[in-house]
Amino acid sequence: MTATDDLRAEHKGILHMLDVMRALSRHIEAGGTVPAAELTSILDFLKIFADKCHHGKEEDILFPALEAAGMPREGGPIGVMLHEHALGRGLIRDMDAALTSSVGPRSFATPALAYIELLTQHIAKENTVLFPMAEHLLGTPALTAMHEDFERLEEERIGPGRHEAFHRLLDDLAAEYLPE
Template sequence: MSLAIDDLMHEHDAILASFQLLDGMSHTLALGKQISADDAAQFVAFLREFGDKCHHGKEEGFLFPAMVDAGLPQQSGPIAVMLHDHTQGRAWMQAMEDALAPAFNPDAFVSALHSYVLLMRSHIAKENNVLFPMAENILEADQLQTLFDQFEAHEAQVIGAGRHEELHALLEQLLARYPAPAAAHAH
């Protein structure tokens, strides 16, 4: 596997791991306990910065255009589906943000987060199992290496040095505050 695709798949793993927070927050609410509005806001910020600006930025700014240049249509097929999913994901993130203010609505937040997680789990499966293997088939090794270099530069510019680690640390803190019930880890 190329470094470029490996990088995107590692980011997918981190995004999927972050979704355990949905189980933890849902469990907290089911127990009649409160979710902190600050924690909810920090999680949306994580999804926006890491999932959207950094990860989707790499795909939309570099991978998808390279695949279109290699002959895939942009207005139909897998690229169009991925772009539609990204747009839908942003709409769910907006719904999460709308649930934060003027007064925090935990149920609306968790409901929007649930819809986002369902969409993104399906989206990630499509990318990992269809789009990424397709990219490795239609792009040359030097193109994939160029993509990786572009990904590294994008990440440095968009989130900066050391921010990846800070975001992972934030996520670990949130997951520790909202532990999912043991059975939730199975799906």
């Protein structure tokens, strides 16, 4: 498996969580309730899996390798991706603040829907533009070796078994909130 294969596989899980978030947000907007614990679990997924682990792999390993291979940080895809990662972190903070506000989970939907839109477009750009460029620039041997670095980063940042626990959470939430 190469680094870009790993990132694409993680994108599938993240997109699935975005589908869950969309369903929950629409439910909230329609006046329904969602247990705060489930929203907190979603935020943990976003903070730890999507940002700390997935974006960490990109920011700490892939992007520096691309820069070393000649891709500029500013004025190109790396700069755009970093900017969008920062925007996403801001929206996660807004969702987090919504859960602790006096309004409660009702104010969660607006930043959640903005995050869903941002990340859906972000993932499409990475899958169709950045990753093919990385595969061309770096080649399969380098991306295969990079995957081993990804595995080490994941274990250091989130710990053993946590990736699998997030997938179980995602499966549970999808079973509850997504139509068959």
